[in-house]
Every structure is written in C-alpha cells, then in structure tokens.
Amino acid sequence: MAVATILSDLALRDKDNGTLLLAKYRQHDLLYDVIIGINSLEDLKTCGWEIILKKNEQKRVLQEPTSTTTDGVTVAILGAYNRGKIFLLSKLCNVVFPHNHLIHTEGISITAGGKEYIDIVFMDTAGTDTPVTSEKLAHQRATEALLREVVVHLSSFIIIVVNRLRATDQVYIDKVLEHCKYQDDRKRIIIVHNLDDIETAADVNKIIEEEIMLTFSALRLEKQFRVNGKITSTLCYASKLYNFQLNHFILAKDGSQAANVWNQKSLDGIMNILQVPTEAKRSFHIVTAMLTFINTRLIQLFGKKPAESGDDQDDLQIVQHDSQPYIVLCSRKHLPELMKDPHPMELSGKLVYDDGGYFIKNTGGLWEPRINFYENKDGIRLFLELSGFKKGELDTAIAETGITINGSRNDFGVQAVDIIHISQIPGKFTLNIPFKHAVDVSTVKSERHEGIIYITALKKNLDGLK
Structure with missing residues (x-):
C-alpha cells in the first residue's frame, strides 16, 4: 500500500535493522496515516513541527513498497475553515466517525486511499481562516499560505470544498486557479459543493441552477464509470476558469432524501476521475518532497537573519530531528531540549499577498x-x-x-x-x-x-x- 512508501521517508529508525521506531512517534486514532504538524512558522524557533502517526500502523510498515505503490495520484483537499473537508475525505476513504465528532485538521495531514484505491493519496490542510489571537495573525497568515503552496505543488488533483457558495469561496477558487497557472504541471480541478444543510432534491436542483450553472456558466454532463465491475452513470457539471476545466459534484445532508439521490454517485464519480490519467502520477515519497519544497521558501519567508546571530544563511533549512519526532531547523537537529535557546528569526517585512490574501506572490519587495x-x-x-x-x-x-x-x-x-x-x-x-x-x-x-x-x-x- 502507498502508506508504506510514505512512512519510508521517516528518519527515526533502529540502527541495526532500519526498522521504523514507532514508539518514538505520538499516535492518534483518526483518519490520517501521517500528520505533519505545521501549525505555525513561528514553531521553527524552538521545537519545530511534530510528526504524528496513526495507531496500529505496524502491519503497513512491514509491507515492503512495490513498484505499484511507490507512485500514484496525489490529491490536495482545499477549502475554507469548517466547509466539510474531513466529511468528504471520510466518505472517499470509507471511514465512519462518531456522530457530531469535531475534528480539527493540523498542518498537512496525509492518508492513503484504502484497499480499493491503493494508488491514491490524499493531503488535507488546516482550513483557511482558522481563528487565532491577534498577536499570532501574521505568522498564521504566512503559515496558511505556505500550506497551500506545498499541497498544490505536490498534488496532481485539487479538490476544493465549498458549502452554499459565498463570495469568499469564489475568491478562494479564483486565487487557487490563478496560482496553479504557474505550476510546472497541469492540475486537474474538482469542486465539491457540500450542501450539508440541504435535505430535498428540489432544493438541491435550485441551488445547482443558481450557484453552479448561472455563477460558473457550467454545463450539465452525464458520465459513465465502471464501479465494482458494473457500468454506472453519474451527473456532474463542467465549467472553465483560467483555461482549467472544473468538474462540479454535489453532496447533500448525510442521510437525507437528497443524499440518496446525489451522494454515492458523486463519490463514485470523483474516485473514478482520480483513477483515469497515468500522466498525473507523483512519487509517494511525500515527506521528502515536502521538506525539499519548503526549504526553497524559508529564506524568502524569513529574509535575512539578524547579523548578530552569526549563523550562515544555509542554516535556514529544515530536516528531521536525529532522535525526536520533529521537523526542525538544521542547526537544532541534535539538540536534546528543543524549547531552550530559541533561534532568532522573524518573518520578512516584504511579503506581498495576492488580492485574496491566500498566496504569497512577492517575497522580495x-x-x-x-x-x-x-x-x-x-x-x-x-x-x-x-x-x-x-x-x-x-x-x-x-x-x-x-x-x-x-x-x-x-x-x-x-x-x-x-x-x-x-x-x-x-x-x-x-x-x-x-x-x-x-x-x-x-x-x-x-x-x-x-x-x-x-x-x-x-x-x-x-x-x-x-
């Protein structure tokens, strides 16, 4: 499975046989296989970003990666705070959460698609506009921008989750696509309209007409897919923006009459789209690729360090700690007590964001x-x-x-x-x-x-x- 390749990037291993030291990592019982706790850029001054694993991963670790699981489709799940990204991901991965179970996504959370979809990996991010205290706002803004850049860079598909369409959602979609235009590879875009308060098919149809067909100038498309050996058809809507084709899918309130009409067919349609293109494959060595990309951005985000620090600029790079489950600055990878002697670093005063504040477009002033x-x-x-x-x-x-x-x-x-x-x-x-x-x-x-x-x-x- 893909998770074995993802975990093979982790550094804390037995010196004799190279086995991953699972006991060194904090473990959780939620959806994600690996969480990179990029909660704030400010954390790099001290302990850095924790790596957290899912419980009972030993069997997956023992399974050696094969040629069929070292690469595949990588999917970024994006959207503003509390739009239902985890709900969508749980449905795509067939994971059931307790009713009214509130889950907060940390940093970048990675999960493999499961037994039926061994060549698909999903990357979820902390939601945009997550509330923070005022003194942490600048770091939070830069951190959220970096998270978006990382998952967009690593992904072959992008799923953007919205509820009832708001102007802020339109701006978000607009800026994600604008950023994608300058990526080296062509991204494929899916918009999921998670209508979590809509229960009837009639209300769904009205929203489709007003918020998808009218706002996006979308066309109705009926596509046929093979699901469990059977040919099935599903309805989606297609529009164009920034020369990208957007596929729109509908989810209604779970358990409602509208959900019986839309939800399973939409989920089948999404998963079938994700399995189609072989040219969209990416390496599943995601942790390594993530660190490499972030290291190209840190000097721009923080600018030059204070002259009195006496450190070389090359030290503004991150690696995995030698003995603790954290991603830290190179100069701190041997430190036994990470909270001591914070590294002197401040966000650059020359960061310029796009019109929506979602991506950093100019780091040099x-x-x-x-x-x-x-x-x-x-x-x-x-x-x-x-x-x-x-x-x-x-x-x-x-x-x-x-x-x-x-x-x-x-x-x-x-x-x-x-x-x-x-x-x-x-x-x-x-x-x-x-x-x-x-x-x-x-x-x-x-x-x-x-x-x-x-x-x-x-x-x-x-x-x-x-």
Missing part, C-alpha cells in the same frame, strides 16, 4: 507596475501604469491564457549618499497576469498614452467542455 483589469462577457480590458519607460525597455508576451511583462525600473540616474524616501523600488520585474477565460490573440490591441498602456482583446469561443 520588488517594484511592480500598478494594473487595472476589467472583464465583460465579450472580452478583457487591461490598464498598466508604466510611466518612465522608453520604447524597447519592456518585453511583453501575450498568449490565450495570460500576459507576461518583463522590464526594469531604473533609479533615473540619481546617485544619492543618503536615502530619505523611496516609493518605487528600482530593479527588474516580471509581471504575470492570467486571464480567467482564454482570449483570441488575433484580436489583441495595444495603445500607449502618457505612461498608461491600454490592452484589449476579445474572448475565445468557450465551447468544447467534455
């Missing part, structure tokens, strides 16, 4: 031109403020799915000894602006007037959802 971006049913209109640039100093590339502008803001030849105030930071910049809907490149028009560049284009025909 570099200057970027101001933009106004408008869209209607026919096309897009983009205004960029680029005063002070001469012809030939900008490199602009326009494609169906977005525009990329490269340029360099000089300091206008001023060489002052003492800097009194700088509003615009000089230097090179790259501005990537994704389009929600593909445009017809042949219709692009560009004008320049008094430092403002005006770009217009018509949308491409959006037919062709499959």
